Amino acid sequence: MTVLPSALDTAGPDYAARRAAMLARLAELDAEHAKAVAGGGPKYVERHRGRGKLLARERIELLLDPDSPFLELSPLAAWGTDFTVGASVVTGIGVVEGVECLISASDPTVRGGSSNPWTMRKSFRAAEIALRNRLPVINLVESGGADLPTQKEIFIPGGRTFRDLTRLSAAGIPTIALVFGNSTAGGAYLPGMSDYVVMVKDRAKVFLGGPPLVKMATGEESDDESLGGAEMHARTSGLADYMAADEYDALRIGRRIVARLNWRKQGREPLPVRPPLHDEDELLGIVPEDLKIPFDPREVIARIVDGSDFDEFKPLYGASLVTGWAVLHGYPIGILANARGVLFSEEAQKAAQFIQLANQSGTPLLFLQNTTGYMVGAEYEQGGIIKHGAMMINAVSNSRVPHLTVVMGASYGAGNYGMCGRAYDPRFLFTWPSAKSAVMGPAQLAGVLSIVGRQAAQARGQIYDEEADVQMRAMVERQIEAESLPFFLSGRLYDDGVIDPRDTRTVLGLCLSAINSAPVAERPEGFGVFRM
């Protein structure tokens, strides 16, 4: 046991201010989440209910084991776009009959549950999570198909939806479709490509072409039921394996199917779980509002790992990056956490070595980001900062163990890459409301543009318009600031969700369990660990 002490002064004004700022941001987050939950709004919710139907989240809640947790993924998808927050689909990881599943439910109250480009990206991300982590997939289908005005952006890439389904199946990951309503045209391949199909009587409608299209194509007179009703598919076409009497029955059958999958997780069993010794509520008061002020990530680690127990690796070397071993919700992990923002050569080499060590023991890694990037300047360039940063990025890129990333504060420049940003394929990536991600800070970016502009003017022999420069800098700063904020980035699917810092341990625990549904990577062949 190496218990982390805490130096956090929870009685001081700094703590109170940081906490207040974080709570204000969490209130904003709640408001955005509420938009996703509201779906298409009261009018469409009432209309849907009036048809005797359950809402997407009601279906999910009934499908899940009572009192089990559910992690909704990408709830802010489409934030800041013309489309409804949440992108007309709910995806997440939940427990059904004791099996962790990837659940996806279209929200029929939002434009009939039709898919827009953000729906597509969100669904792709969900499918990727299912495949990487070997999570059985349950689709709760009721969708009007593609959002036609944006068809050009979804028709061609959207085909991946069906490819993903059958590739999951090919990988031995079960896929289940519970069809509650429309699932027509291309959407018909959702049940079409699933291992198990349940259709709700008098509700499910699954056909390639509806009566008008059939009439146009062949002149044949037909109706919905004969073309694609549950009764027809269960008795005649065989596309439905089960016909459910109603929505509740479909969910019941869905649960029975999962119960009979004989599913076995292939990862390791968790160790006995110990709560942290320090209060996770205090995570609200750690990150300063001004990200230029560094904070000690050990204060975070002490509040998320089992028993606040953390063995730091190489503590005296490259002290701006904290590395070490811990257990989270019973799962051993290695942690890399930025301590003072900047990554120097020492930190980069320490990270590369630590990542190799984690691969030696098959231990998943957690990256806690608060970085302004790799150090610049003549001394550092001459000292080989690019080589050393490249080592770290190389190690992160080719590491075979699962990675988890939490963006707590700054995530600027190549620091985003070295600390396993989205492009480096962490299994899961979550963001705190205090986070910011961009190529560099807004002021720095505006300043760089200003300097470059001034130099260009000088080169042309023109007088630099200082007034315009002030306006330009303010505008750029505002734009970059807005585009580096968590909601904006989450809306573009650059993370898997913005989370309450107090939920960090719970979210990571759930993700580590999901990761361990698949085998955790084998030790790579090749060289031994390079001492850096």
Add this chain to the structure above:
Amino acid sequence: MISRLLVANRGEIARRVFRTCRDLGISTVAVFSDPDASLPHAGEADLAVRLPGAAPADTYLDTEAIVAAAKATGADAVHPGYGFLSENAAFAEAVLAAGLTWVGPPPAAIAAMGSKIEAKRLMAEAGVPVLPELDPATVRAFPVLVKASAGGGGRGMRIVRSAGDLPGAVEGARREAASAFGDPTVFCEPLLTGARHIEVQVLADSHGTVWTLGERECSIQRRHQKVIEEAPSPAVDAALRERLSDAAAAAARAIGYTGAGTVEFMLAPGGEFFFLEVNTRLQVEHPVTECVYGVDLVALQIEVAEGAALGDPPRPRGHAIEARLYAEDPAEDYRPHSGPLHAFEIPGVDAEFAVPPGHGLRLDAGVVSGSVVSTHYDPMLAKVIAYGPTRAAAIRRLSAALAGARLHGLVTNRDQLVTTLRHDAFRAGDTDTGFLDRHPTTAPLAGEDAVRLSALAAALARAAANRRAAPVLRALPSGWRNVPSQPQRTVFAEAEVAYRLTRDGLTAEGHPDVALVSAEPDTVVLDHDGVRLRFAVAWYDRRVHVESALGPVTLTPAERLPDPAEQVAPGTLLAPMPGSVVRVAVREGDTVERGQPMLWLEAMKMEHQILAPAAGIVTALHAEVGRQVETGTVLAVVTEGQ
């Protein structure tokens, strides 16, 4: 001297007799039917003999089999308990003929009292006041009581309030009497209204001594069967006690009685009393007399059977009340229930089958936690007896013990017992045999708020159990959501619970003043407006039992995702209990009114009417006379409307 005694009975009375035998050093022999094989009485005796079969006629009423069992085990005495063969003179004779000691009165005394009609005649001759016997053909004044001559325990008894109902009542009583006692003879008496049931315990030896051990009042009855009994009666003073005792002693002497017996009277409001019958056996309610007189009646029965002489009678002290716990639903016309009794725990029991030292609580139970109550016999589970210095003290002790009892798995009459004991009229001693008909006592003990809070506690206990049993993500917070959209829901037939557990604690719809203190699968502590309440919760398949200071609550959890195949169409009549169809009053296609009796089921020796659930047409009928049905068997379908 008796060295090995066979009890020709089952359940609590067999255990009761065994207890005394153990105290006396007498070896014990039990007999048991197939459904009783795992009941405590079958396992507690030194030796036990199986009586193959289930029906009483094949088992506890089979004289030959029981005498053979006594022979096979080397028993030298037989105690009949109560019911079954206890008042069967032929059985007593068979026991004696086999050279065994019969722990009971002489067969002649049993036979003399076996016919109620004959018994009344004998008593009138001995100067004991009796009610006139009426001829059913000439009755003019109502109400009257139709009784089976060979009856007992209220079976075959009918109250008739008008001439039109008399033929049907007589027919029903005959059928029931024939089935229960093998003798269809019935007779009529004027029904005394407002009368109390008072009985006197007698004990006579073979040397001419007759003790009377005071009276018991057993006015609290349902279906003419006693449920609460006490000694002494609040309505009997010393002078009346003397007159009653004299009459009882005269009755005993008139028939040459020996052993323990009971002379039953009706006590009219004016103080007049009339002979009812003599029970030539130990009574169910004998423990209250034992407590008050500090005697062991079974030990005395054995001593008398061994020829000992009685000394001076003991003197009474204090007050004892007995409540009979039945597996039956008072709110549904006392419909008996059967099945597993998951838990049977009475708090604070001081003695079992024996008088508690000083004052205290006595339990005479035929079952233990885990016993299965079968449909073949009387649904009485146990007798709980409180003995206190005063009537009020006994009432308080008994009602608290019953209210705090854990009785899981079966519907019981517990709430009615507690409600009755705590009723102002009962506490005032204002009791008569119409008490339960007059006073509404079938409402559950727990009020609406208690049910809602208990349902909340049950849901939270289930949540704790769910988390503990979770195969994955067990250590994560209960019902955790990063995007909350709705509460967790647990639906009971009695109440719906919607709750969320977050880092800020419990939020439960409709419970703004409730906070969660702790939740375990079996115990939940809630803070209700500053008051901490502890709920003991037990979930079983189709029933949840919650106990707290608010009273016991039984909940019926609804299936979250019901299987449509298990749904029952509206208007379908299901058998409420296992039994056999004895009468069918409708045919397919008949039009029925709501509440109209459609058919009759016999179960546990009682007839139960199956009523039409709605006005409509009988569209299916799956019942014919003689058909055996299980609980849930579809009997008929009534389609509503024309």
